[in-house]
Amino acid sequence: MFTKKGDAAVLSKLSEAPAEYREIGERLHRIIRESAPSLEPIVRWGLPFYVKDGKDICYIKPDKDFIAFGFGEVVNPAREEGAHMHPVAWNITSLDAATEAKIRALVEKAAA
Numbered sequence: 001m002f003t004k005k006g007d008a009a010v011l012s013k014l015s016e017a018p019a020e021y022r023e024i025g026e027r028l029h030r031i032i033r034e035s036a037p038s039l040e041p042i043v044r045w046g047l048p049f050y051v052k053d054g055k056d057i058c059y060i061k062p063d064k065d066f067i068a069f070g071f072g073e074v075v076n077p078a079r080e081e082g083a084h085m086h087p088v089a090w091n092i093t094s095l096d097a098a099t100e101a102k103i104r105a106l107v108e109k110a111a112a
Contacts, residue, residue, distance in 0.1 A: 017062035036111035
């Protein structure tokens with residue numbers, strides 16, 4: 001589990017994604033950093049993670065056909081009371097204003 005810290009390390013890792021998903025990854029990075037500046041960006045296990053007090057809050061996973069965005073199971077802002085299943089990750093193929101707003105709200109809640 002080799003770790004590289006900082007925005008530059010995360011952006012470098014995201015630059016390896018296919019062009020259309022690279023842009024989404026960079027936008028997700030900006031959304032996370034703007035919504036929760038207290039989160040520390042790191043690259044671990046080859047993935048960009050955003051960490052607070054040693055806990056994984058969220059991550060970005062680039063792939064050739066999509067980009068995944070998810071939360072650690074310990075801090076899951078999408079958890080619904082009474083539900084039997086809880087989403088922890090989403091495959092993102094494009095971003096619009098509504099999706100960005102939802103991601104911002106989830107990141108803010110998780111980082112609080």
